Amino acid sequence: MPLVQEACNCRLRAVPLSVMEAGVKTATSVNGHARNGTPALEVHLCREAFYTGRRLSGVVVLRLAKPVAIRSLTISVAGNEYPTGASLARALKPGGAFFDRELLLSGALQPRLASDRLSLLWNSVLGRYKGRTLAAGEHTHPFSIPLPASLPPSYEGRAGKIEYRVTARLQLATGRTIKDSRVIRVVFVPRLHRGRPVAVSYPTADGAVHSTEIEVNIELPDRMVAMGESVHGRLAISNPHGIAIPRVTASLEVCEWVRLAVDKEIQRERVDTTAVKPRIPEASFIEADFSLRAPKSAPPSIEGTAISVIWLLKLSLETDPPIEFKTPIVVYSPVEG
Template identity: 25%
Template sequence: MDSFGIVFDSPNGYTPGQAVTGQVVLRSFEEISARYLKICIHGAAHTKWSESEHRHRDCNGTDESYTEIVNYSAEAKYVSGETVAWTARNGMEKLPSGHHVFPFSFPLPIDCPPSYEGFHGHIRYSIRVELDRPWKFNKKEREYFNVIPNFDLNYLPYGNMPIVMKDSKDIGAIFKKGLVIINVSIPKQAYASGEYLPITIDIDNTSKRPATCVRAELHQHSHYNASRNAGLFCTHSSYHEHHKDETKRVSETRKNVKVAAKSQGREELRMKIPKLAPSFQSPLIGVEYCLSVKVDTETSLNNTLHVEFPIIIGTVPINSAQTIPEVVPTAPILLTESEPSSISMIPVFPSARPVSTVYPPAVPDTDYSSIPTIPVFPSARPISTAYSVVPETNSSSIPTIPVFPSAPPQFGRTDSLPPAYSGPASSAPTDNDESSFGQPPSYEESMSVTKI
């Protein structure tokens, strides 16, 4: 086997609700003895960490303390499916030499969270292919792909409003040097990767020491949930639920200044937002951001003033020329049918591209008597074969679509959090479940037209 790999049609990533499409490419200069070729999709969140817990026990009437290492872990599955792209008939068929292409298409759920890598957990999506070979180890390959949600900041309430924070301090420890007041402002709260975040710092220095430095740091706060009993995370129970937090600096900028004693000054900083995972909340992992601005003074102790801003990171930047729709502070934005929605609708997946030879997916209990037999290819020269792979829809493995608000709420308030992603639903109605649907309309009702 000369080469065996997975190629995605969209290497930069996919959005929730979109179809993950690509090809499994196999090239061989010899015939390959194999039973089947299977393609699988998998996407899940996983958290794991260990903690030391001090415990006591009775040892021959003596209270003895000891340390126990406790492991916490959890997993939430968001997408899972497989399809057999090729199978041997009666166990006698071989893959001929040449170039083989097996296209695949798997739909993503509309509510899956973005890809994320953290110290105590991750959210990963992958395509795995396995070629079953008799009397040999199976040939396996796995490729990861990114899921990037369409988090449009234009529909975020208050996302384009400026924020001002204030701090004051009588600097010095024992011998006070005087009062310093700072007013820090940013033009908006929501940003996308690649944008610049301008920071304005007004310093009112009434102390006896100058201000010497202004600095800003963007922090990423990750929150992890897990349970002591490893297994599938259950959102309906908080028994044995534990939390772990992680904070890391993702960007920083600083500037040396000199605002003299008994004077005032204005300083400006400019920070570029790096490529980051958007703000989100899910049952196991949540990510939010905070901007920390500090002003240092020329004293040895108690010399730093500090303010913090909650920052929301999205994928679609705010258009400054766009008019912000009016909203009621305690209610989400309601979009009319004529207004665009920030939540992507499920696209219509195109059919597979034309191929020279089409093989249906292997489905259990399927009558293949009406399917044409596989053509016999000459072994004298290599061939190029394409296989169409369209997985059968399994309603029990795909979560139902949750109800999303008309706009992502604002970060930092109880009624304004980053977009939340629900876990997979426990079940979905099957095609034979008539109790979930009403009676079909009559012919006259279906042909009637309601006049507006």
């Protein structure tokens, strides 16, 4: 998908943007950010958080006290994972971003071949490469970069960190680079989630898993719930052999995982639980409603390359031996605007 520029209602300090097109203000006065003739580069974003499946928009402002020759002016967004337990070398490995998009705002992109980059550098040293000359004044460049719906959200927890960073990069004709970079928050927007069958199994004393004669049907109007809200459902238990079920517990669990050489569960926490006591434990059919709340402080569902956060709705039947049923749900940050 090509990267296109679109309008953005950004709030800029001392930057009147009556027309949202890349342009130049040729006024000779330049504010204090560009003293001593040094180009000043700033990134202004349209909002505090950005949502997957939508666009990241903003404006890059370049202030020049005098004409300057440049190679390129670009804006990029990169996503990186820093899993718990990963080596420092792996965490700092260059080019390890799982997501990287760059948009050219002015000039020409850096050559990809090492020989071409070396030739460009040599010609710059000899003064043969002049680049593109920008006039003194204030240059404003709006930008808009699509964020795929499949991106994991920003995260910092027991399993590590997922971070997104926006960087404006000005490369002068001399080879010097000026950057302005900031971390942004990316929020997951849930897509239509296909229901998965509930796992019907229970552990025995030897740790093996076997099927059971008891059947459970869980009705969930929605398998997706916003943080701070509740997931509502109804359970129906078919118990044809009249096995005593004195208590049924419904719970909501969040599991934080790291996948390195092997999968490793870092943290499992039960965030909410509710209990149902059947009036007749040996009844052939048991029905009950339940409601479980996902706390606002909990992490959202994440499916990263090395970091995962999985939410499980679990039903535990206090039989002998105990029987457990579980199904995944999606928890996401509320979408505003």
